[in-house]
Amino acid sequence: MKKWGLVLLLLICFPFIYKGVAQNVSNEGTDFWAVFPSHDPSLDPVTRLPALANITIYVTAKTASFVTVTCGSATPISKSIPANTAVPFVVNRSQAYIDQTEANQDAPYNNRGIRIKVREGYAKVAVYAHIFAGFRSAASLILPVESLGQKYMSMNYTQTLGGNNLLTLVATEDNTSLLISDKGTVKQINFQKAGEVFEYMAVSGRDLTGVTVEVDPSSPDNCNKRFAAFSGSTSVTIGCEGQRDLSWDPLFQQLYPTVSWGKEYGIAPFINRRYIARILAEESNTVVKINGVVTATLGKGEFYTTEEKIEGIFVSASKRVSVAQYSLTQKCSGIDGFLKHGDPEMVLLNPIEFNIKAVTMFSSTAEAIEERYINVIIKTKARNTFRINGALVQNGWKIFPSNPDYSYQQLPITAVSSNLSASEGFNAIAYGFGDAESYAYSAGTNLAANNYLLINNTVTNIDAPNACIDQPSDFKIILPYIAKKISWQLNNEAPIIGSLVYKEVITTSGEIAYQYSLDQDRKFTELRTEQVKVIAEAPNDNDCLVGDIEYNFEFEVYPIPTVDFSLGSLSCPDTELPFTDMSNSNIIDKPINKWLWDFGDGETSTDQNPKHLYKQGGEYTVTLFAGLDDGCMNETVKKIIIAPKINAGFQVAAQGCKDTDLIFTDQSSVASGTLIKWTWDFGDGKTPVVRTSKEPFAYQYTQSGTYTISLVAETANGCVSLVAQHEVIIYDLSTSDFLLPEVCAEDDLATFINKSGDQNGNTAGLTFTWNFGDPGSGAANTSTQVNGSHKYSVAGQYIVTLTVKNTSGCSTILKKDFTVNGMQITAGFDILSPTTTCGNKVIMVKNQSTVNIGVITKIAWYMDVENRPNEAIIDEEPEAGKEYPYLYPNFTTPFPKVVTIRLVAYSGTKCAEIIEKQITLQPSPVLVFDSMPDVCLNIEKMTVMQARETLGVPGQSSLTGPGIGADGKFNPVLAGVGIHTLSFAFTTADGCTDTVRQTITVNPIPILTIDSEIFLLAGGKRKIVASAVGNGLTFKWSPSTGLDRDDVLNPTVTGEEDITYTLTVATAQGCNIVKLIKLSVLQGIKPSNAFSPNGDGANDTWLIEYLETYPDVTVEIFTRQGVRIFYSKGYAEPFDGNFKNEALPVGTYYYIINPNNKKKSITGSLTILR
Template sequence: MKRWGIIVFLYASIFCFFSNASAQNVTNEGTDFWAVFPTHDPSGRNNDFLYANIKVYVTSKSDSRVTVTCNGWTSGLIDVRANEAVPVFVPRENAYINPDERYVNKAIHVVVEPGFPKVAVYAHIFAGARSAASLILPNESLGQQYYSMNYAQTGNNGNGVNKNYLVLVATEADTRLIIHKSNTSETVVVNLTTPGDIYEYMPEGQDDITGTYVEIDPLSDGACTKRFAAFSGSTSVTIGCDSSRDPLYQQLYPTTSWGRTYGIVPFINRKYVVRIIAQDDNTAVRFNGSTLILNKGQFYSSEELSEPTFVTADKKVSVAQYSLTQDCSSSVNSVIPGDPEMVLLNPIEFNIKSVILFSSTDQSITERYINVFIKTSARLTFKINGVAPSPSSWRAMPTDASYSYIQIPIVEINSILTANDGFNAIAYGFGSYESYSYSAGTNLAANNYLLIKNTQTNVDAPNACKGQESNFKIVLAYKAQKITWQLDGGAVVTYTPTPIEGGTAGNLTYTYIYNTPYTFNQLELHNMVVTATMPNNVNCLGGDVEYQFTFEVYPIPNPEFAVDINPCPDTEIQFTESSNSNVPDKPVNKWFWDFGDGETSIEQNPKHIFTTSGIKTIKFSAGLDDGCMSDIIEKVITVKAKISPGFRLSATGCVDKDIAFRDESTVESNVAVTSWLWDFGDGNTSTDKNPVHKFSQNGTFTVVLKVKSADGCESIPFPQTIVINKLPVPDFELPEACIEDMAVFTNKSKNADGSENGLTYSWNFGDPGSANNTSTTANGIHKFNTPGDYQVSLTATNASGCSFTKIISFTVNGSTVTPSFTIANQNNLCSNNELVLQSTSSVNSGRITRILFYMDFGNQPNAQPDISDVNPNNTKVYTYKYPAFTAALNKTFVVKMVAYSGTECFSESIKTITVKPSPNVVFSAVPPMCLNSGIVDITQARETLGVNGTGVLTGPGVGSDGKFNPLVAGLGVHTLTYTFSGQNLCSESKTQIVTVNPVPSVVLSSEIFILIGGEKQVDAIATGTGLTYKWSPSIGLSRDDILNPIIQGDDDREYTLTVTSSQGCSTSQKVKVNILRAVEPNSAFSPNGDGINDTWSIKYIDSYPNVSVEIFNRYGQRIFYSEGYRTPFDGNFNNEALPVGTYYYIINPKIGRKNVTGALTIVR
């Protein structure tokens, strides 16, 4: 009797591929899903906020049908076409969880119509400058325990709550949960009464709730079987910098689906951050070269990263990858679009082989990518939409090259990813300040699952194969007391074999095999009910637990392949399969080849080389990696006669020496060899049967021969190595020899490495008429009896037996030497000039081989030669200069020349010459001078030896009198030349430079007018370098050492300004200061012609040269006007005397002073 029953529905999927022992029934594909639309912070400002919306995307590998509902809203039935992502817009008002809502029935429910295939579901929050996405897990992959994954909140955007969140969703009625807050013992109890009920937990402040643990209350009713969904993230967050923000949104994986190894691939051209959570104490995590120890619920946040890496742990962990805020996310030194995003990664152990995913452009996503992580050995089998990416696009993981990754730009909305081995993938998109990212799909952990063992292929799979026997096995997380099996509602069979234990410590599994084979001949769904009787209190279960599994029968594939039926041996042959799996949208992905020669392959289209000839039977089978393999088909091929190439050659050779190669190739069945191709390994080839070849370089060369037979087959390459040795480098030095000499040829030969070890020599002196024409000594020695030209050769042979010969033409000279030489201008030689000598010597046969000159043989007969030439000719000119004379006296020298035609053949010639003393000129430095220095006598040049003669100075600014005028020369540096010509016709010249510096320029008025008792600053301008100033006299000046002093108006005075430059050049300028006193006009005058006061006198008016004077009569008539007062008023108007009386005047000084007015009386 059943004490209580538990029904667990686990469905086998036709969509996901599994390997043998590790196959499991749970993936991200299913028939029942729950999603949420959590609180997010709107964008915008000044209460003009923008809010996001939500879509769910449904995909399937086969045609399916779904319904989406939420809080009273329904989509109705929606057809999902195979390999397409169907978007479903869920109204915001039905789904969105407002910030003030905690308990609310707003979960989004996606359900597959009964009888239709499984689907995969994704949710995408978009619009309003907000974006986030998540993979949605089916009910069968949900769990009872979760840890929240979030990120640290910073700042306050002013548009919302700016907090972490954890959203819990009931999938069953009366679900009681306990939230264990991170870093505290505080708990929150959550009661969700109806499926679809939501509880959104947020901290009171901006706490980071990462590590918060939530579980089914173990004391609640049905705690052993209930599952729930959990989502976490942030209403909006900034990461890396605070310039913009975006929400975080991910469905959490239950702790049973965590893993130990994760491969992390960067978001393309962007930095990222990693978080790692442990679910057990003392979890050792290896990350980026360091080991971290984390306890239960603790997490680690990495620094900003940009390279791929691994996370490995000794216990299960959860890993999240985060993108950064746009303005600081780039890893390529330029701002690129995007914003914070979080994606929960899947461990390597939970990979997939096939998935359909969506890559949304909503609402402003402009860049979309897929990251794929896979074993390097399988990367070339990966395809996207049936096309393999370029092999060069893949990159090996830096710390483990057995794994590779790729970052693929996406254009299509729907993408189908497939590979022959499992991979992990994430999809993500970026726009201006927007982003989303989600796991593309995953296998998930399941504690109890059914497998079907194909007895023909010995493969475990979640389905059966048509016409092939199958056994059933169930994998449980506990040891059962009894197991019953019921297929398709038939008889219940009790069969409890001894279990096979597996798994690891703390995670043991027990496998029970129902060893009764079944054969299914129809392509249809079947149902297996397994009831396990368990002891009480084992894994929270007791009594009979019932598991229901559905599985499908797959058809057997039809195998087919093509191959050349008469191939050549030792040649790569292509095998091309064209099998049909007979399953829609599921191509064959497993192959087995037996080539009939002991070799096999599991590649799709292998290439194979047959090393023997004759008849071969090819066996081939194709199928699916989830268990259905075809029957074996056979084809017979005949491999043509085998060729055995070969040749003979010497083991060593020498550079540039002929080496003979002899073909020794054979073909089975007496088939003839028809062509040869030799590759000598030095870039040269030949098609001769037995070629002869020279190697131009030394070294070890691999010579390869390939031949073709009469039946059109080509042999495998036959290689042999040959060592080519370097040649020696023979060289020798020719002697100077005449017929009286014993000619000694000095050997300079070397090995190629510069050594002389192991060399032997052979000389030929080119004198066949002599008795000793050859020699094997190191240095060649020979006596030539006849002058003339000879060809002397030296052959050097090294230790490797390589030899080389050098031939040099050699002349044996005659013994009669006639020496002679000339001295240019011999009768007028001066001591400061070089002697110019030229040989005119000759020999009766051959050439002069050496010339020696002794320039003072009379005084130094034992001295070494002053000039020596071992390769003379009569066109050469030799120069010699005697030491400087110390007195003004002539000197006599004996010059001897010796001419040689060999060592023992020479003669000499002697000449006596007279050399006159040359003047010794000294021209010391000339001090710099100024442009206004006047004519200067240059005294720095003179003759010091005492030679009689005259000296002349020439150059810019030098006059006929020999003096220098800087004004004529001009500014700058000038070269002067002093030439002293002696009476003995010898002369000497020296040069010296003289620098003419500029004179400062001064702009200064010649007169200055100052009111008496006043003061005025001098308005002067001076230009030049490093100027100094001096005024004279200094009386009445504020300072006498500045350019613009202030002058006191106390008396008329003349000043002199002297301006001097830093180069010592000066100029002076005078200025007259005039003191302006107030005019004092007389009040009367008597123009009566007596010579006293005949004109009107105005005292000090001459200080005002531009004064105007006006006089008016009492009627206002102007009777006098004058500009300046050079002609005083004489009492007349129009040449007539004015009457006695009073007149009025106006005097205008015109230098800023007021007019002077008053009355003037004429008295007669």
């Protein structure tokens, strides 16, 4: 027998109870109405005629169903609907389409509505409408009659390109009266029959967003009337401001009644594209936030439109709002603002609070849709439960930055029908893009309703929209008013008068409603669709007339779930054990979505596949309660044996020393079974050590510090213990070091300098013990002094040991080999250079000293012991065969010099041997080469006086280098500009040589370009044309007669007589050049009397020599008739024989040349030849 008492107790603690304030109205139903509104057709690319669109209705269902589509007088279309399949119904265009000329009429059009009806007794379906042709595409989710409302507000977009906003209405009941409120103007529309359609179209492209349409409150039975409303545009462009040649598309969406609006919306971007959002307020003083930031405060019917966006955003409002998302015109729709396939589309989004847990949706490929996607928004914690066609979607989720509780996904799809499901509710839209066309619509939703039915399972006390087979149920109805009378009728049974006792509840939309109950304990024994009819008498309030209102509901009888689970292969204490749910709801496409696990140890979980850790071994009873959040649940019980608990433990000293063995002893145990493996982690970052024996072992730490040691023990059945831990402190060792002295057997003491210290180099607190390796010396062989001293009597090899101990008790021992050198030294050296050599040459000597035991510890070289006895070269690390260079100082006498070289070799302080040899030094020249001044490139050859030998020894000298000629003189021209190195060499009669070097700089002279003769018309003036290259140039003209300046390169010159100028150009270094320039003054203008402008390159223009030196001259040319055909002030551009870009004819013309400088004008004839 099932323990339902326990179940009910657990249901209070865990979220199985169906929230009584929720609604059971969704986009699935049995009766639907759609319309085919106006649109602007595109042109067929071949015929150039309008490509008229058609409308196709697509029907899907979770389980098999049967549907009939009717419209006007067209033959009804009936089809079977297989589960999870989108079935198309092509509607007769002539019967459904509303032409733009038919909009705004006085009365609706008969039978234009498209009705989609499920055959009685068959499963609910979901319906979508798609309008398409040529480059036009638009689609919408179609809502069932039970989800329709009494009030809507139009959602459109700012109109462009001559299209028009529209609002299309269809009556679902006879005798429906509606009011359209548009900016203070109210229009009444009376529908005689269900299926009549009225289209309200904006004038002159006005935006209809915010226009309200509602049931006339004064009409009969107004509180029971519902109708469907659709909004959009005949065609529109969105975005691409300022661009030309834009494509456009119609907009088409069924509106949600205002009661189904919400306060929170997530908006996921269209994949790889930009989008715009619009937010419409139902009431005044609605505060709108985007990503948590206040963006707008809206009045009733006002809206806010975002800028173009590419990222996901989260919209929240203080009161109910409607939110639309728009794709952009193709030319600018890409994320980068450039072309991306698609076109304008509008999709009305569902608020977060109205979500679904499972839906079968349709994705169209018509007309030429190339890309299809689904956007999904779900709570972040539930996103890993989301499935498409049964497959989990675990990658690619993005979190809303402003609301991390929610995530979104953009899924590319290829199937026409897709089944979406998750453990918690989600919102989704389907959309597609092609070349200049697109569609988008809600994948499905739950909707708000002001009246709905709940089934109360009296076994589980769960309220749900459906009943469970063979479990008693009561009934509840939620009404928006307090009923005066209420009756219930189940299927076709006799009516039952119900109780008027009610309970106030708050609906999802935040409004107060009234719950009435019918206690029946009714059991349903068949899995089928049941019907309930409720008739309630409404009061006369809220503008609703008194009278009976009839509500018809359908609900399903669901099977009881089959509950089962599996366990992990190991059942060990202190280890997470995985539990895997294997339950089945026994309903197609409706998986289990609620779980409660009781692990038998006082712990529970609501995860689907939890992991649980048992702390003790033994037998436990595990109970799983599983079911659906809309009512049906079941349980299963299994027993589990948990292996005995393992107690891990070990012993180790609390302190230790670095690089020193630390002993570990295992103390682990288990009540039954055998320990086979121990995993040790010593906390030092190294790979844990796995041992298969519990015998004690040693381990060394290489660094000081505090370490946490962890041990996990494992038994033969694979169970592992909890971690056992101990801390150990590892102390640093001292640094041991000492210096070895160099002694021989004759020395008094060998003193060892101690260089030891702690980790900081200090000796405080350290103790030292020396062993000198000379046991024959008795007690003197050891010492505790800081620096050890010992007298060795015999030459030979010894081992010296130093032990250093710190305050932590850590000791280090250092041993070094030590040699006491012998006393029998053989001093010797070789002179590698000639015994007679030049005094300025380096000589080489080689050490050849040895000792009978040990090594020579030091040698001292005295290179001129007689004259400089205190100057020595000391080598503390000598080797036999080592060579030493030496250069003697210059001596200034012209005579040879004999010097004595002494070598002293040591094997200790008191053990030494001396040897001496002589060498003769010849006098060497002493040279001087003084600095030389800079010279200019154009000076004469010069004798170099700065180089000389100063000692006066006989010999020969030579001077070489750039610019030195055969005569020994320096020629700057030969050397060239730049810095040059000259070498002075001297060789004595004995062959001793020396060389010194010095540099000299040759500076460049200016480079001057100028004509040697300049011509000028008498009384004229001209700027002298010249150029000069050089560094820091200065200029001087002499004389300055006729010049405007005499210190510039290009003065302006005037004159009446010939004159010769001297121009001097100098650089900053003082290098200059001088040039003579003659000014030749011409005493008159000499124009030619003919020229031939025929394009052969010779005499193509009328050239007049030096006329440009008259800057104010005017030149005029006339025809024989006195027509002026040329005029020029100045003559920079000579006459080319053309007038107004036309060649003048061959002939004679006349000219006047006026110098305008007090000179007489010149006249004459000019003949043009061709």
